[in-house]
Amino acid sequence: MYIVTANEMYGIDRYTTEEIGMDGKMLMENAGRAISERIESNIKNTDVITVFAGSGNNGGDGYVIARTLLNRGYQITVIQVVPDEKITGDARYYKNLFINCGGSISITGDPVEIDEALNQTDIVIDAILGIGVKGELREPIKTIVDTINDSPVRVISADIPSGLPADEGAAAFDSVQADYTIIVGYPKMSTFLQHTAPFYGEWETVDIGFPESAQTSLTRSVWTDRQFKNKMPDRKKDSHKGDHGRGLIIGGSEEMPGSIVMTVRAALRAGAGLVTAGSVKQAIPVIASQCIEATNLKLKEFDGVISGDQSIPYQNYDAIALGMGLGRHESTRSIVINAVRQVDGPLILDADGLYHIQHDLELFKGRTAPAVITPHPGEMAMLTGVSVQEILREPFAYSIEFARMYQAFVVLKGSFTIVTAPNGHQSVNTTGNQGLAKGGSGDVLTGIILAMTMQHEDLFDALRNACFVHGKAADLLVSNSHSVYDLMATDVVEGIGKVYRTFSAET
Numbered sequence: 001m002y003i004v005t006a007n008e009m010y011g012i013d014r015y016t017t018e019e020i021g022m023d024g025k026m027l028m029e030n031a032g033r034a035i036s037e038r039i040e041s042n043i044k045n046t047d048v049i050t051v052f053a054g055s056g057n058n059g060g061d062g063y064v065i066a067r068t069l070l071n072r073g074y075q076i077t078v079i080q081v082v083p084d085e086k087i088t089g090d091a092r093y094y095k096n097l098f099i100n101c102g103g104s105i106s107i108t109g110d111p112v113e114i115d116e117a118l119n120q121t122d123i124v125i126d127a128i129l130g131i132g133v134k135g136e137l138r139e140p141i142k143t144i145v146d147t148i149n150d151s152p153v154r155v156i157s158a159d160i161p162s163g164l165p166a167d168e169g170a171a172a173f174d175s176v177q178a179d180y181t182i183i184v185g186y187p188k189m190s191t192f193l194q195h196t197a198p199f200y201g202e203w204e205t206v207d208i209g210f211p212e213s214a215q216t217s218l219t220r221s222v223w224t225d226r227q228f229k230n231k232m233p234d235r236k237k238d239s240h241k242g243d244h245g246r247g248l249i250i251g252g253s254e255e256m257p258g259s260i261v262m263t264v265r266a267a268l269r270a271g272a273g274l275v276t277a278g279s280v281k282q283a284i285p286v287i288a289s290q291c292i293e294a295t296n297l298k299l300k301e302f303d304g305v306i307s308g309d310q311s312i313p314y315q316n317y318d319a320i321a322l323g324m325g326l327g328r329h330e331s332t333r334s335i336v337i338n339a340v341r342q343v344d345g346p347l348i349l350d351a352d353g354l355y356h357i358q359h360d361l362e363l364f365k366g367r368t369a370p371a372v373i374t375p376h377p378g379e380m381a382m383l384t385g386v387s388v389q390e391i392l393r394e395p396f397a398y399s400i401e402f403a404r405m406y407q408a409f410v411v412l413k414g415s416f417t418i419v420t421a422p423n424g425h426q427s428v429n430t431t432g433n434q435g436l437a438k439g440g441s442g443d444v445l446t447g448i449i450l451a452m453t454m455q456h457e458d459l460f461d462a463l464r465n466a467c468f469v470h471g472k473a474a475d476l477l478v479s480n481s482h483s484v485y486d487l488m489a490t491d492v493v494e495g496i497g498k499v500y501r502t503f504s505a506e507t
């Protein structure tokens with residue numbers, strides 16, 4: 001499922017009308033009809049419906065919806081929130097059809113009248129503004145949006161909650177708070193931003209007839225159950241442990257042996273053939289007792305942290321993950337710097353590994369093998385020198401800039417994790433829940449990433465599948481045996497098997 005900006009959506013619209021030759025009116029009729037169908041399956045036939053229609057094509061969709069539901073016997077009226085002369089083009093055409101079918105319209109922006117109407121309404125259809133919104137809401141629309149939000153009525157938004165920007169980057173906005181949004185064609189970027197996603201409520205998309213060829217330039221999408229299943233590699237009956245990857249995980253310190261334990265356990269559960277844990281001598285007994293399937297590599301240490309120059313046979317491993325629980329001692333930096341320089345296979349940097357590399361990012365440019373960074377927004381802010389708020393406001397843009405500049409894969413974690421490839425392609429993970437907002441979840445993800453990197457041919461697929469498994473494990477656990485309160489990172493490791501059993505051909 002592709003994700004679009006407003007400009008990309010207008011481009012698809014233009015292509016469909018100009019190159020394919022489909023009439024714009026037909027697209028609007030298709031949109032209004034498709035939205036009406038979804039509305040019908042979500043309401044009672046006795047519900048009183050008020051459509052709020054604005055001046056643009058979103059208002060036009062509103063008039064198609066109003067006519068369709070009127071003709072199906074619903075009690076429906078339109079409140080047009082702009083003066084009549086603002087309704088032009090296709091919207092004017094559909095307004096006239098609604099009137100010709102006996103529809104009733106009141107033209108008002110008066111909050112008292114609107115409040116009275118809302119008191120007698122069960123369902124609001126929000127067709128005030130679509131993806132064409134610019135800047136702050138003007139009056140009377142701003143007050144109308146506030147009035148709708150203050151009322152307990154159920155709100156269904158057409159395409160996008162009115163006022164909400166389609167794209168990332170907006171610092172402040174006023175928006176209708178929808179209970180349910182029926183998105184035309186493709187989800188917009190704001191569907192997947194932490195601060196804008198909640199305005200959509202539940203959402204789904206409707207197909208209005210855009211041709212497949214309109215999508216060719218799109219490079220951003222949601223990773224779906226089906227894609228996960230298709231891209232999960234088969235395991236041959238005669239395979240041996242070397243076929244499934246030899247991974248090295250470096251991390252841990254005397255005070256933090258737990259995080260590397262979770263990474264190692266997750267890598268093993270996710271299917272790695274062999275895993276070696278490289279750590280300080282004080283952490284090895286903990287790792288060895290918690291992960292008896294792994295082997296251990298004792299690294300030089302000072303004062304309980306990995307320290308100084310090491311001679312690590314990186315060439316013996318198919319992929320390396322580095323950083324969890326390292327600590328931030330100055331003397332630990334050299335292992336990170338040297339790994340970025342020397343590891344000539346896939347290298348995954350996480351947590352304190354990111355801290356140590358922050359002033360030497362240029363080293364990524366000298367690598368011939370891929371690097372993967374797995375920052376949460378705080379770590380991404382540290383790496384890019386901007387605030388966490390700025391990262392959250394434009395996670396797609398910051399990820400792409402980093403990935404292109406340093407030719408690295410970026411896994412920017414969050415409630416919607418965005419995976420970005422060096423060529424700028426981006427994929428959003430929608431699995432996972434707030435039960436994962438706990439120490440250790442990221443360590444588990446890194447272990448899964450390591451295992452997937454060694455099992456997939458394509459690294460972008462590996463990262464997308466890893467994020468999918470991580471979140472889905474949490475989702476399955478929360479819907480069966482756990483809750484978002486008690487879920488722990490170690491449970492997520494045990495949940496990996498549930499995902500494989502549910503989604504993969506190989507059970």
Ligand SMILES: NC(=O)C1=CN([C@@H]2O[C@H](COP(=O)(O)OP(=O)(O)OC[C@H]3O[C@@H](n4cnc5c(N)ncnc54)[C@H](O)[C@@H]3O)[C@@H](O)[C@H]2O)[C@@H](O)CC1
Pocket residue numbers: 009010012013027028031054055056057058059060061128129130131132133134135136137138139141158159160184
């Ligand atoms: N291919 C497509 O893109 C299709 C789009 N359709 C609908 O068309 C919508 C986009 O239509 P438009 O481009 O006309 O955009 P809108 O329907 O969002 O309307 C834009 C108009 O709203 C007003 N406006 C903008 N910002 C405002 C603000 N801050 N305060 C008050 N008023 C403001 C302006 O008068 C502007 O011309 C989509 O969201 C969707 O609902 C559908 O009809 C079918 C096809």
Ligand SMILES: Nc1ncnc2c1ncn2[C@@H]1O[C@H](COP(=O)(O)OP(=O)(O)O)[C@@H](O)[C@H]1O
Pocket residue numbers: 351375376413414415416417431432433434435436437438439440441442443444445470471
């Ligand atoms: N509310 C949430 N919904 C979905 N996934 C979440 C949520 N909160 C956290 N996660 C996931 O949990 C992991 C947390 O990673 P991170 O912040 O590095 O944790 P830690 O360093 O404590 O292990 C990430 O994969 C993130 O995507």
Ligand SMILES: [K+]
Pocket residue numbers: 058126127128129130157158159160161162
């Ligand atoms: K809308």
